[in-house]
Amino acid sequence: MARKEEVRAAAESVAGHPGPVLSAYLGVSADRPENQERAYLLRLREAMDDLGVPEAVQRRVRERLESETHPGGRTLAVFAAEDGLLEIYRLNLDLPEGFRWGEPHTAPLLLALDAYEPYGAAVVDAERFRYFVVSPLESGETARGYREVDLSPQTPGPRGKADHDPMSRRSEANVHRYYNQLGELIREVTFREGVRRLILAGPKERTAGLRKNLPEDVRERVVAEEHVDLGAPEGELLERLEAARMEAERRRQRGLLEKIRESGVRGLEPTLKALQEENRVHHLAVLWDLEGEVRWSDADGLAVTDITAEKSPFSGEPTRTKPLLDALLELAASRGARVDLVRGEENARLLREELGGVAGMPRF
Numbered sequence: 001m002a003r004k005e006e007v008r009a010a011a012e013s014v015a016g017h018p019g020p021v022l023s024a025y026l027g028v029s030a031d032r033p034e035n036q037e038r039a040y041l042l043r044l045r046e047a048m049d050d051l052g053v054p055e056a057v058q059r060r061v062r063e064r065l066e067s068e069t070h071p072g073g074r075t076l077a078v079f080a081a082e083d084g085l086l087e088i089y090r091l092n093l094d095l096p097e098g099f100r101w102g103e104p105h106t107a108p109l110l111l112a113l114d115a116y117e118p119y120g121a122a123v124v125d126a127e128r129f130r131y132f133v134v135s136p137l138e139s140g141e142t143a144r145g146y147r148e149v150d151l152s153p154q155t156p157g158p159r160g161k162a163d164h165d166p167m168s169r170r171s172e173a174n175v176h177r178y179y180n181q182l183g184e185l186i187r188e189v190t191f192r193e194g195v196r197r198l199i200l201a202g203p204k205e206r207t208a209g210l211r212k213n214l215p216e217d218v219r220e221r222v223v224a225e226e227h228v229d230l231g232a233p234e235g236e237l238l239e240r241l242e243a244a245r246m247e248a249e250r251r252r253q254r255g256l257l258e259k260i261r262e263s264g265v266r267g268l269e270p271t272l273k274a275l276q277e278e279n280r281v282h283h284l285a286v287l288w289d290l291e292g293e294v295r296w297s298d299a300d301g302l303a304v305t306d307i308t309a310e311k312s313p314f315s316g317e318p319t320r321t322k323p324l325l326d327a328l329l330e331l332a333a334s335r336g337a338r339v340d341l342v343r344g345e346e347n348a349r350l351l352r353e354e355l356g357g358v359a360g361m362p363r364f
Contacts, residue, residue: 004113004135004136007089007109007113008110008113010087011077011087011089011106011109011110011113012106012110014079014085014087014104014106015104015106015110016104017079017081017085017104018081019081019102019103019104020081020082020101020102020103021079021080021081021085021101021102021103021104022048022051022053022057022061022078022079022080022081022099022100022101023077023078023079023098023099023100023101023104023105023106024044024047024048024061024076024077024078024079024098024099024100025075025076025077025078025095025096025097025098025099025108025109026040026043026044026075026076026077026078026097027040027074027075027094027095027097028040028071028073028074028075028076029073029074029075029094030070038069041062041065041066043097044061044062044065044078044099045058045062047099048061048099048101051099051100051101052101053101054082056082057080057081057082060080060086061078061080061086064086064088065078065088071090072090073090073091073092073145074091074092074093074094075090075091075093075094075095075097076088076089076090076091077089077091077095077108077109079104079106089109091109091112091136092134092135092136092145093112093116093136094343095108095109095112095341096108096288096289096325096341098323098326105326107326107329107330107332107333108329110333111329111332111333111338111339112136113136114333114338116136117196117197118133118134118135118136118193118194118195118196118197119133119134119195119196119197119198119199119245119248120132120133120134120189120190120193120195120197120198120199121133121134121146121198121199121200121201121241121244121245122186122198122199122200122201122210123201123202123228123230123237123241124182124200124201124202124206124207124210124230125202125203125206125229125230126203126206128230129151129182129185130148130151130230131148131149131151131186131189132146132147132148132149132238132241133146133147133149133193133195134146134147134245135147146238146241146242149189149193151185151189175209176213179209179210179212179213180213182210182213183210183213183214183215183218184215186198186214186218187214187215187217187218190218190221195221196221197221197223197248197252198218198221198222198223199222199223199224199225199226199241199244199245199248200222200224200225200226201225201226201227201228201240201241201244202227202228202230203227203229204225204227207225207226207227208225211225223248223251223252224244224245224247224248226240226241226243226244228240228241250344250346250347253285253340253342253344253347254346254347254350256283256285256340256361257285257342257347257350257351257355257359259361260285260355260359260360260361261350261354261355263361263362264355264359264360264361264362265281265359265360265362266354266355266356266358266359267355267356267357267358267359268305268324268356268357268358269305271284271356271358271359271360272303272305272328272331272358274360274362275328275331275332275335275337275360276302276303276331276335277302279335280362280363280364281332281335281337281360281361281362281363282336282337282338282360282361282362282363283337283338283339283340283360283361284328284332284337284338284339284340284358284359284360285339285340285342285351285355285358285359285360285361286325286328286339286340286341286342286351286357286358287341287342287343287348287351287352287357287358288341288342288343288348289343290324290325290328290357290358291324291325292323292324293307293321293322293323293324294307294321294322294324294327295307295309295310295312295319295320295321295322296319296320296321296322296327297312297314297315297317297318297319298317298320299312299315299317299318300312300314300315300317301330301331301334302314302331303322303324303327303328303331304319307321328358337360
């Protein structure tokens with residue numbers, strides 16, 4: 001948790017850095033075909049050339065990234081400037097790829113940190129128990145940002161005859177005691193690590209029994225049960241946990257969109273008004289690949305949807321063009337609104353076809 005706050009403080013410092021600054025959000029996930037043979041390095045080089053980034057800045061960025069065969073994480077957030085600034089954050093999150101040379105663009109990074117709800121994965125079978133925390137920051141300790149919590153001094157003791165004599169009263173008492181002990185341990189770790197959404201994994205009979213015996217304030221955080229074998233290779237185990245987490249995220253986003261459809265605001269104009277003028281949107285849903293531009297007033301910190309408006313209708317000060325997605329992220333950051341970037345086929349179709357591509361859940 002401290003690491004996250006350190007990154008937030010550093011990113012806020014970058015946001016105040018005098019420009020021009022290179023701000024690059026680079027997708028580096030090895031499981032994406034477009035990143036075969038580290039093709040992301042070529043995309044970064046071409047983007048820096050197109051933006052006119054000075055050669056000295058380009059060289060420092062390239063030297064840092066080209067030396068890393070496995071960069072870690074799913075997205076790199078890179079900030080560099082002529083005065084020696086070079087900050088790289090490795091995120092276990094997918095963010096839209098984008099590049100800018102000018103004022104620092106830290107809104108996507110800060111929003112990603114704010115919006116990310118820590119996941120935990122409690123993995124259990126008859127003899128073992130492991131607990132993983134999924135961090136938005138790539139720790140390097142395990143794949144995909146999964147950090148294993150050290151439980152060795154606290155792990156519950158012998159399980160008795162739970163697997164060999166399931167009908168005996170002694171066995172039932174041992175299993176019940178085991179589940180109670182384990183439930184309390186899971187509760188302690190879950191709250192200590194700030195986990196808001198919990199996956200239970202292991203043989204189905206184990207996860208089902210454990211779930212029934214969890215304390216209520218932990219049971220309500222369980223979002224998935226996944227059948228896994230603790231004897232499987234580490235990579236396979238983490239892949240199964242990640243698949244369960246991604247499916248839980250898909251369901252969470254679907255639930256958000258359903259709520260917005262029932263009682264939220266939809267479409268660019270109504271949502272933008274509710275967000276920036278009325279400050280009553282607390283959760284924003286935006287298409288991952290949202291395109292388009294707006295006029296932006298630096299004096300007001302506000303967007304103007306009339307692309308021909310060279311002066312702000314709010315203050316009369318000059319405006320400039322700005323990518324629509326950038327404007328929405330900046331507005332959300334300044335107003336404390338959470339943002340969900342929606343990309344799954346089913347959810348994206350709902351957002352695009354029924355909610356206008358941009359929608360929000362009001363505070364009241």
